Amino acid sequence: MLWPASEEFAALCRTQLELVVNSLGASSLAVYLSETLNDSPSWSPVAVYPEAAPPLSLPLPPTLPPPTQAAETPLGHRPQQVVSSLANQLILPLMYQNWVLGVLVAQRQHRPWLAAEQAQLQQVAQTLAIACVLDQRQQWLSHSPANPLDQQQRRFDDLLHQLRNPVAAIRTFVKLLLKRLEPDHQGHPLAEGIAKETERLMALLEDYRQQRTDIPALTGSQPLPLAGKPLDLAETLSPLISAAQARAEMEGKTFVVEIPPQLPPIWLEERVLQEVMGNLLDNAFKYTPQAGTIGLRLTLTSPALELTVWDTGCGIPKEVQPRLFKRGYRGIQADSEIEGSGLGLAIAQDLLRPYGLSLRVTSPYEGDRGTAFTLTIPLPMKVKQ
Numbered sequence: 001m002l003w004p005a006s007e008e009f010a011a012l013c014r015t016q017l018e019l020v021v022n023s024l025g026a027s028s029l030a031v032y033l034s035e036t037l038n039d040s041p042s043w044s045p046v047a048v049y050p051e052a053a054p055p056l057s058l059p060l061p062p063t064l065p066p067p068t069q070a071a072e073t074p075l076g077h078r079p080q081q082v083v084s085s086l087a088n089q090l091i092l093p094l095m096y097q098n099w100v101l102g103v104l105v106a107q108r109q110h111r112p113w114l115a116a117e118q119a120q121l122q123q124v125a126q127t128l129a130i131a132c133v134l135d136q137r138q139q140w141l142s143h144s145p146a147n148p149l150d151q152q153q154r155r156f157d158d159l160l161h162q163l164r165n166p167v168a169a170i171r172t173f174v175k176l177l178l179k180r181l182e183p184d185h186q187g188h189p190l191a192e193g194i195a196k197e198t199e200r201l202m203a204l205l206e207d208y209r210q211q212r213t214d215i216p217a218l219t220g221s222q223p224l225p226l227a228g229k230p231l232d233l234a235e236t237l238s239p240l241i242s243a244a245q246a247r248a249e250m251e252g253k254t255f256v257v258e259i260p261p262q263l264p265p266i267w268l269e270e271r272v273l274q275e276v277m278g279n280l281l282d283n284a285f286k287y288t289p290q291a292g293t294i295g296l297r298l299t300l301t302s303p304a305l306e307l308t309v310w311d312t313g314c315g316i317p318k319e320v321q322p323r324l325f326k327r328g329y330r331g332i333q334a335d336s337e338i339e340g341s342g343l344g345l346a347i348a349q350d351l352l353r354p355y356g357l358s359l360r361v362t363s364p365y366e367g368d369r370g371t372a373f374t375l376t377i378p379l380p381m382k383v384k385q
Contacts, residue, residue: 002101003139005033005046005132012131013047016124020106021049024117027109031094031128033102043103088112092121094129101132158350161343164205165278169243171198176246230265233298233305236273241296244281253288256295263298266305266377272351276359279344280309280373287371288313303379310372316363324361325349 005013013031020026028050032043090113094102104125106113113121174195181188241257248255277296284294288311299306316324327346345359352358352375363371 002033002035003136004044006135006139009131009135010046013128014049016128017047017049020121020124024106024120025108026106028107030105031102032105033094033132034100046102090118090121092125094125094132096129096133101129101136104128157343158347160205160208161347162275164202165275165282167198167201167205168282169239169247171195171202172243172247172250174198176250231268231270231273232265233263233273234259236270237277237296240274240277240281244285244294244296247285248294251285252290253285254291254293256293258295258297260298260300263300264305264379266379268355268377272355275351276348276375277307277309279348280359283344283373284309284311284313284371287311305377305379306374307377308372308374310365310370312366312370315365315369316361316371318363321361321363325359 017029017031020029026049028048030048031046033046035042035044088109088111089105089107092104092106093100094104104121106121174191177191178188178195181191237259244255247253281294281296288294292312294312295308295310297306297308297310299308325345325348326342328342349358357375357377360374360376361371362374365372
């Protein structure tokens with residue numbers, strides 16, 4: 001069964017009919033598509049000239065050899081046209097391989113079609129057949145689930161985005177190191193070299209993101225395979241806390257950590273927790289102005305543990321909060337000068353989903369400002385193998 005003709009294909013058909021009218025003096029023309037690919041198809045009009053006229057009277061369509069005989073039937077022996085029982089009417093099949101996709105019906109009053117004119121009409125029919133195949137393929141792709149290549153591209157986009165956080169942390173550490181090293185220190189040139197290469201890597205990542213901006217983000221891919229294991233929270237969060245403290249010093253902001261002693265182990269992939277919390281901290285720093293405060297709080301409640309990243313930034317309007325975890329969505333920040341791709345929160349949710357976890361947003365957080373993202377982990381929690 002064929003997809004209904006797209007508007008683009010119908011417009012191409014109308015253009016071809018106008019050319020035939022102007023060049024060959026046809027009095028009436030029509031393009032039909034087959035609704036089924038079998039020996040007795042039903043026909044649906046796509047374009048008719050004149051447009052106000054009813055569809056042409058269409059006799060029985062041309063027949064093709066059965067599929068089992070297709071290999072024995074040379075292309076040149078397939079029917080190129082059928083003369084209608086109506087005077088001066090030609091029916092030219094729109095053929096692809098062994099199938100009639102449609103027909104071009106041409107009629108002219110008072111004089112028959114010359115051989116050269118019939119050849120021109122055959123060329124028009126061949127052009128429309130090729131266009132019909134391309135149109136059908138495009139519609140099939142648009143209605144099909146993401147293919148493996150699309151999923152691979154999405155995975156690659158995710159990995160590149162996840163690469164930004166550790167690179168940004170390295171950049172912060174190097175800048176802080178350069179401030180503390182005297183210009184004549186023997187390590188100063190080395191630190192400058194690292195800083196330059198880090199900036200170059202960040203520029204490459206940004207270039208790739210800009211090139212992908214016009215490509216719609218795909219939906220439905222699965223997160224990376226995960227395996228749960230006992231995780232020491234304090235040890236896992238330690239590098240994130242160090243990087244955040246260095247960034248706060250660099251940007252003139254305050255970073256507050258509230259972690260109780262004797263934290264119980266949880267079953268979660270270390271990479272997952274670091275990626276999720278790294279994304280939340282990066283967002284908090286980006287959207288908190290200078291002299292503002294960013295916080296990381298761990299709260300033990302029976303029977304769960306809550307990790308919260310909060311800030312004193314401008315907050316997130318209530319009306320956009322339901323769309324925060326949609327891929328590529330940046331809300332009111334899309335037109336701002338703050339860098340971002342709108343992927344971080346979506347990636348975080350994808351990584352947490354296999355564990356039955358998700359992020360919760362609260363904004364405003366304190367008074368009429370600020371935002372908090374909270375991850376609640378039941379205790380004990382273990383991923384089913």
